[in-house]
Amino acid sequence: MAPERIGYITRVQSFSACHRLHSPDLSDEENKQVYGKCNNPNGHGHNYKVEVTVRGKIDALTGMVMNLTELKRCIEEVIMIPLDHKNLDQDVPYFGKVVSTTENVAVYIWDHMLQQLPEGLLYEIKIHETDKNIVVYRGE
Ligand SMILES: Nc1nc2c(c(=O)[nH]1)N=C([C@H](O)[C@H](O)COP(=O)(O)OP(=O)(O)OP(=O)(O)O)CN2
Numbered sequence: 001m002a003p004e005r006i007g008y009i010t011r012v013q014s015f016s017a018c019h020r021l022h023s024p025d026l027s028d029e030e031n032k033q034v035y036g037k038c039n040n041p042n043g044h045g046h047n048y049k050v051e052v053t054v055r056g057k058i059d060a061l062t063g064m065v066m067n068l069t070e071l072k073r074c075i076e077e078v079i080m081i082p083l084d085h086k087n088l089d090q091d092v093p094y095f096g097k098v099v100s101t102t103e104n105v106a107v108y109i110w111d112h113m114l115q116q117l118p119e120g121l122l123y124e125i126k127i128h129e130t131d132k133n134i135v136v137y138r139g140e
């Protein structure tokens with residue numbers, strides 16, 4: 001019998017959104033101190049790049065961990081429809097009370113991807129907020 005082989009497959013998706021880093025649990029002064037320019041009252045924008053990675057057995061029959069076309073469909077549902085060209089804080093109810101840091105955007109994407117993907121497949125969400133700021137979340 002052929003050995004079981006594990007593969008990692010990644011699909012990359014870009015989306016554009018604006019936000020403001022502001023915690024309802026901090027005073028205005030504290031918000032300014034913690035978030036600096038990112039607390040600007042009228043917000044600022046990013047072209048986010050998200051890498052969604054799944055990990056699983058390479059199926060002997062199909063040769064796939066999962067069909068990338070299906071991964072693309074999940075990404076459309078979880079990232080593009082709710083987040084692209086949106087004001088994260090005002091258009092996405094989740095961020096009404098959760099600060100829209102890239103860490104929390106990664107958690108949002110993780111939790112919603114889990115609802116779309118077969119159990120145990122999701123491995124990592126990596127978000128490039130800018131060319132220099134990169135966040136990784138693995139569900140821990
Ligand atoms: N831990 C986190 N820190 C910060 C986050 C975050 O999501 N998590 N986000 C921001 C801001 O949203 C901000 O837009 C990032 O700005 P900045 O650091 O200026 O971005 P660049 O690295 O591209 O800017 P350079 O001026 O080119 O260095 C802040 N912190």
Ligand SMILES: [Zn+2]
Nearest residue numbers: 019038044046
């Ligand atoms: Zn920002």
